[in-house]
Amino acid sequence: MNKLWFRIRVSFGIVTSQTLVGLVFFVLITPLAFLMRWFGRDELTLKIKKEKSYWLQRNSKFDSESFHDQF
Secondary structure (H helix, E strand, C coil): CHHHHHHHHHHHHHHHHHHHHHHHHHHHHHHHHHHHHHCCCCCCCCCCCCCCCCCCCCCCCCCHHHHCCCC
């Protein structure tokens, strides 16, 4: 009886967690993504811009000591 109850609880927990994650995704993340697209935001810079380069300008200066502990 204990093993049967344990299996029922585990399967219920799996279904509940999957349902909760799906609900959070479709209720929170999806409308937020649609709103961001509607207002023209491109956080991942996925739009192709033919008139400019994809290189990002950095204003910081590096010296040889900043690269010392890299693997």
